[in-house]
Amino acid sequence: MAVRAGYALALLLAVVILNFTLIHIAPGDIADTIAGDMGGATEEVMAQIRADYGLDKPFPVQLGIYLGNVVRLDFGYSFFFNTPVTSLIAERLPATLLLVFTAQIFALVIGVVLGVISARRPHGLLSHFVTLLALFGYSAPVFWTGIMLLIGLSLLLPLFPVAGMIDVALIDAPLWRQYLSVAHHLFLPALTLASIFLALYSRLTRASMLEVLGADYIRTARAKGLSERDTVYRHALKNSLGPVVTLAGLQFSAVVSGAVLVETVFSWPGLGTLALQSILARDTPTILGILFFSALVVIVGNLLTDLALRLIDPRIRGGGG
Amino acid sequence: MAGDLKISEPEPQAPRAQHPFREVLQMFVGNRAAVVASVILMLIVLAAVFGPILYPTDPFEMVWAPFTPPGTDGFILGTDYLGRDMLSGLLNGGRVSLTIGLVAALMSVFIGISFGALAGFYRGVVEEVLMRITEFFQVLPTLLFSMVIVALFGASLTVVTIAIGIVSWTAVARITRAEFLRIRELEYVTASRAAGASNMVLMTRVILPNALPPIIVQAALMVGSAILFEAGLAFLGLSDPNVVSWGQIIGSNRTYILDASFTVTIPGLAIFVTVLSISLIGDGLNDALNPKLRRR
Numbered sequence: 244m245a246v247r248a249g250y251a252l253a254l255l256l257a258v259v260i261l262n263f264t265l266i267h268i269a270p271g272d273i274a275d276t277i278a279g280d281m282g283g284a285t286e287e288v289m290a291q292i293r294a295d296y297g298l299d300k301p302f303p304v305q306l307g308i309y310l311g312n313v314v315r316l317d318f319g320y321s322f323f324f325n326t327p328v329t330s331l332i333a334e335r336l337p338a339t340l341l342l343v344f345t346a347q348i349f350a351l352v353i354g355v356v357l358g359v360i361s362a363r364r365p366h367g368l369l370s371h372f373v374t375l376l377a378l379f380g381y382s383a384p385v386f387w388t389g390i391m392l393l394i395g396l397s398l399l400l401p402l403f404p405v406a407g408m409i410d411v412a413l414i415d416a417p418l419w420r421q422y423l424s425v426a427h428h429l430f431l432p433a434l435t436l437a438s439i440f441l442a443l444y445s446r447l448t449r450a451s452m453l454e455v456l457g458a459d460y461i462r463t464a465r466a467k468g469l470s471e472r473d474t475v476y477r478h479a480l481k482n483s484l485g486p487v488v489t490l491a492g493l494q495f496s497a498v499v500s501g502a503v504l505v506e507t508v509f510s511w512p513g514l515g516t517l518a519l520q521s522i523l524a525r526d527t528p529t530i531l532g533i534l535f536f537s538a539l540v541v542i543v544g545n546l547l548t549d550l551a552l553r554l555i556d557p558r559i560r561g562g563g564g
Numbered sequence: 565m566a567g568d569l570k571i572s573e574p575e576p577q578a579p580r581a582q583h584p585f586r587e588v589l590q591m592f593v594g595n596r597a598a599v600v601a602s603v604i605l606m607l608i609v610l611a612a613v614f615g616p617i618l619y620p621t622d623p624f625e626m627v628w629a630p631f632t633p634p635g636t637d638g639f640i641l642g643t644d645y646l647g648r649d650m651l652s653g654l655l656n657g658g659r660v661s662l663t664i665g666l667v668a669a670l671m672s673v674f675i676g677i678s679f680g681a682l683a684g685f686y687r688g689v690v691e692e693v694l695m696r697i698t699e700f701f702q703v704l705p706t707l708l709f710s711m712v713i714v715a716l717f718g719a720s721l722t723v724v725t726i727a728i729g730i731v732s733w734t735a736v737a738r739i740t741r742a743e744f745l746r747i748r749e750l751e752y753v754t755a756s757r758a759a760g761a762s763n764m765v766l767m768t769r770v771i772l773p774n775a776l777p778p779i780i781v782q783a784a785l786m787v788g789s790a791i792l793f794e795a796g797l798a799f800l801g802l803s804d805p806n807v808v809s810w811g812q813i814i815g816s817n818r819t820y821i822l823d824a825s826f827t828v829t830i831p832g833l834a835i836f837v838t839v840l841s842i843s844l845i846g847d848g849l850n851d852a853l854n855p856k857l858r859r860r
Contacts, residue, residue, distance in 0.1 A: 254699070262712070270718075378840060381788075383832075386814070394825050496704065496706060499708070537705040
């Protein structure tokens with residue numbers, strides 16, 4: 244585990260260096276953006292801005308200073324939002340985490356249940372439905388799915404709120420009412436995001452279950468008189484979850500990517516909407532900070548997957564990479 | 565006497581092996597969904613290639629009242645929030661979406677094969693380094709990274725295509741590496757090596773052709789996901805503002821879904837049907853190219 248964590252840190256470091264370098268070699272810098280906002284500036288003012296932001300130093304020095312700051316979780320100052328980047332992100336990160344992890348849990352639970360049911364009747368109606376669902380989830384653009392759900396379940400049939408994360412009227416309400424409101428707002432975005440992966444998981448569960456159900460120890464379990472339910476859920480399911488959880492772990496980067504689109508559709512106040520704003524404003528300190536934290540979310544997601552795999556399958560222990 | 569004796573020889577009829585291409589084609593044609601999908605995709609491609617020629621209108625020109633419903637006043641698909649012809653947008657947008665999808669997918673397949681082949685063939689340090697780079701790109705949130713690239717280097721078609729291509733190759737690299745690791749141990753590779761084939765020949769002429777089936781399937785799926793990726797970028801407003809694409813139509817009409825939901829529904833359906841056809845074709849190819857896997 245320690246090896247994995249150290250490796251994860253190295254990956255994060257690589258993410259920071261790559262992004263910093265990219266922004267450095269791209270045409271235009273902060274000084275240009277600020278000067279653009281001011282409606283033009285003289286050469287001296289430009290030089291002054293560059294000196295203020297340390298842009299006059301050689302690149303390795305700039306990178307070193309930046310890395311030193313990142314270690315202290317200082318991502319600089321956003322000139323666009325007029326706030327330190329760290330507090331800006333701290334404000335938005337929980338919303339994204341909530342969305343990403345809820346969507347993964349939605350997708351896993353619904354996907355596994357559908358997969359198990361259709362594995363028990365491989366040629367039944369539900370099995371075909373799962374296949375159809377898989378094709379839909381794979382082929383529909385997630386932002387479009389979101390808009391369609393929004394039209395259906397928020398506008399035509401007003402069951403869910405159209406946008407945001409919480410009812411603003413509830414600012415003084417008891418905490419449980421606020422939680423309830425967040426859950427109400429969360430449902431459609433999480434379902435939308437889950438729709439991409441749900442089908443993937445159910446298909447793999449089905450395939451994996453079909454394989455396990457043909458194994459000798461399942462026949463043994465049946466032969467010794469274990470009930471069908473115990474056979475399927477306690478023996479077969481437990482042993483077919485491994486590949487599904489592994490796949491779920493590999494999807495974290497895609498889930499975070501999808502979250503950017505879903506957040507935009509539902510005006511969810513997370514990192515994704517912040518990313519779009521800061522990218523359009525060319526607010527480089529904020530962009531760099533967001534890239535760092537979204538990579539962190541993916542890496543933590545992967546580590547959690549490893550932990551989950553160990554819990555499911557005690558044969559996996561330490562080592563490996 | 566001896567000349568009279570005639571032994572009737574059996575006709576020389578060795579069991580003729582079918583050409584592998586025909587065999588694959590036969591398997592593919594057996595998959596009805598894949599055939600239907602191929603026809604639909606062909607129609608979409610034809611519409612994108614010839615549509616703008618047969619229906620020569622400017623997709624950016626405001627031609628009629630905004631939100632004209634489909635089928636009224638001679639506008640088959642209606643008009644959008646600026647009164648622009650939706651049909652024209654869809655046909656021209658199809659060109660852009662399909663081209664970017666295809667080129668970006670080709671690019672990522674090329675990168676993926678190169679990485680996977682080198683890693684699987686040379687192993688050791690080369691494999692270690694290349695696979696670490698692959699893992700790095702798997703951790704990177706791809707859409708965010710592409711958004712940054714497009715924002716930094718300008719939203720032209722070239723930049724958008726490259727931004728999609730350089731983040732989508734990891735799956736191809738992993739598949740290629742796995743195939744190379746498996747095939748390089750087979751006897752015919754050893755035989756070619758003993759016959760004096762260079763590493764380059766071994767990689768490109770001996771191993772690669774045999775590693776292709778799963779790569780082709782993945783490549784087909786890549787075209788679909790590249791189209792979705794482009795649609796996502798365009799939806800966010802991060803694609804070339806001078807060309808129409810399906811995602812861009814959805815993004816720009818999104819705020820008006822209350823007034824006219826068809827402006828969002830129709831281009832979304834176009835993306836959906838295109839990507840769905842490509843996935844079905846991918847499934848068909850998978851069945852045809854890897855018949856041993858057909859046990860589900």
